[in-house]
Amino acid sequence: MNTDSCAASAPVVSTAELDRLGDEIAELSAHLDAASGRLLDLIREFDAREGWGNGFRSCAAWLTWRVGLDPGAARERVRVARALGTLPGLAHALAHGELSYAKVRALTRVATPETEERLLGVGRAGTAEHVERIVRAWRRVDRNAEAAEAARHHKSRALHVYQDEDGMVVVRGRLDREAGAVLIQALAAARETLYRQTKNVSAETFPADVSVEPPTMAQQQADALGLIAETALHHGMDPGSPGERYQVVVHVDAAVLEDPDAAGQSALEHGAHVSAETARRLACDASRVVMRHDPDGRVVEVGALTRTIPAALRRVLHYRDRGCRFPGCGLPLGQGHHIQHWANGGPTTLSNLALLCRRHHRAVHEEGYQVERLPDGELRFRRPDGRRLPDVPSPAMVPGDPVHALRMQHDGLRIHARTAMPTWLGERVSVAYAIDVLHPLATGESDRLAAG
Numbered sequence: 494m495n496t497d498s499c500a501a502s503a504p505v506v507s508t509a510e511l512d513r514l515g516d517e518i519a520e521l522s523a524h525l526d527a528a529s530g531r532l533l534d535l536i537r538e539f540d541a542r543e544g545w546g547n548g549f550r551s552c553a554a555w556l557t558w559r560v561g562l563d564p565g566a567a568r569e570r571v572r573v574a575r576a577l578g579t580l581p582g583l584a585h586a587l588a589h590g591e592l593s594y595a596k597v598r599a600l601t602r603v604a605t606p607e608t609e610e611r612l613l614g615v616g617r618a619g620t621a622e623h624v625e626r627i628v629r630a631w632r633r634v635d636r637n638a639e640a641a642e643a644a645r646h647h648k649s650r651a652l653h654v655y656q657d658e659d660g661m662v663v664v665r666g667r668l669d670r671e672a673g674a675v676l677i678q679a680l681a682a683a684r685e686t687l688y689r690q691t692k693n694v695s696a697e698t699f700p701a702d703v704s705v706e707p708p709t710m711a712q713q714q715a716d717a718l719g720l721i722a723e724t725a726l727h728h729g730m731d732p733g734s735p736g737e738r739y740q741v742v743v744h745v746d747a748a749v750l751e752d753p754d755a756a757g758q759s760a761l762e763h764g765a766h767v768s769a770e771t772a773r774r775l776a777c778d779a780s781r782v783v784m785r786h787d788p789d790g791r792v793v794e795v796g797a798l799t800r801t802i803p804a805a806l807r808r809v810l811h812y813r814d815r816g817c818r819f820p821g822c823g824l825p826l827g828q829g830h831h832i833q834h835w836a837n838g839g840p841t842t843l844s845n846l847a848l849l850c851r852r853h854h855r856a857v858h859e860e861g862y863q864v865e866r867l868p869d870g871e872l873r874f875r876r877p878d879g880r881r882l883p884d885v886p887s888p889a890m891v892p893g894d895p896v897h898a899l900r901m902q903h904d905g906l907r908i909h910a911r912t913a914m915p916t917w918l919g920e921r922v923s924v925a926y927a928i929d930v931l932h933p934l935a936t937g938e939s940d941r942l943a944a945g
């Protein structure tokens with residue numbers, strides 16, 4: 494046998510040493526997997542309690558910034574952490590070093606509380622490669638079932654509009670999820686507009702002695718749909734480009750305009766129901782019309798519609814910043830933020846602009862985050878309480894011997910070199926057969942899987 498010749502060329506004691514080394518690798522790996530289980534528990538809790546919400550877009554964005562994971566790995570950790578919240582069997586196996594993180598990660602892509610037990614068996618029996626193959630095949634069955642359902646849903650979309658005998662128009666329908674979401678949002682916005690207007694005028698319009706019943710929700714919805722239809726026709730069915738969505742009217746005192754250093758030289762006309770700070774955010778990067786007033790407040794001149802940040806400058810800004818500059822964000826889309834607002838005389842120049850995503854643009858205007866540009870050109874962000882928000886956080890404290898510390902912490906766990914060993918004995922693994930036996934929806938899929 495080959496092993497004999499191997500043993501002959503090397504001392505016997507070395508083989509035993511290598512075995513020990515192998516065992517140590519296996520045991521420490523199981524410890525690390527158990528620690529990963531604990532880590533995922535912490536991430537799940539942190540995520541659920543929105544510990545990342547202080548300025549970060551998501552738990553994954555926070556992990557990228559704070560722990561130094563690459564964005565893909567961070568998203569995956571959060572996904573697995575969330576999934577394990579409803580999969581106690583897999584969570585337990587990981588926390589006890591019995592299944593590797595790689596296996597658990599693969600299994601959580603398909604496991605549901607109903608199928609968890611069976612998939613746990615797959616994880617225990619197979620190698621990571623088997624698990625990966627079975628999960629891929631499992632997903633294909635899931636996807637086929639899902640696609641069939643989505644197609645069925647999509648096909649069933651319909652809107653029936655017809656006139657009733659009494660002349661009323663009846664509307665009945667089923668909408669796609671996306672179209673439905675847009676409709677619900679539009680109805681809410683229209684209701685808000687109508688309801689607010691009614692509240693404002695009712696005192697003058699309706700005599701106090703006539704008791705006016707407030708419209709029911711269903712009546713409000715009907716009115717809202719009418720307003721939506723009217724608005725849509727008014728705007729010629731143009732959804733508008735993102736940059737043109739907001740148009741800001743600025744009222745400027747003609748006399749003050751001549752002195753650009755004068756404080757409060759311009760005032761924004763507030764949108765009907767946005768706060769001043771929201772108006773300032775919208776105005777940061779918007780279309781702008783300047784109206785000059787004479788001393789009596791009459792409009793004497795209406796300027797042409799211009800962009801607050803000209804297209805050429807915006808291109809350079811995108812090129813320089815590449816994405817949102819908020820620490821840990823980097824989203825490649827953004828709005829131009831005036832560090833000193835143009836309404837306060839801040840210039841529209843590269844040094845006074847910073848690219849921020851929608852989420853973080855809101856953070857600096859409405860949520861009290863601050864940003865300033867230092868003399869060396871770097872940006873400095875502060876939290877609402879004034880603490881600095883560094884681009885790179887300070888590293889975590891690590892004990893001198895992390896492996897020893899890990900073993901000490903796992904005192905109660907029985908982890909040894911064979912804890913995570915698959916029960917597979919080397920026989921041929923048929924993925925198609927496994928899926929047929931295990932997957933609740935796999936009827937007659939195995940032939941196709943075997944072919945694929």
Ligand SMILES: [Zn+2]
Pocket residue numbers: 773774777829830831854858
């Ligand atoms: Zn801004």
Ligand SMILES: [Zn+2]
Pocket residue numbers: 817818819822823824849850851852853854
């Ligand atoms: Zn951002």
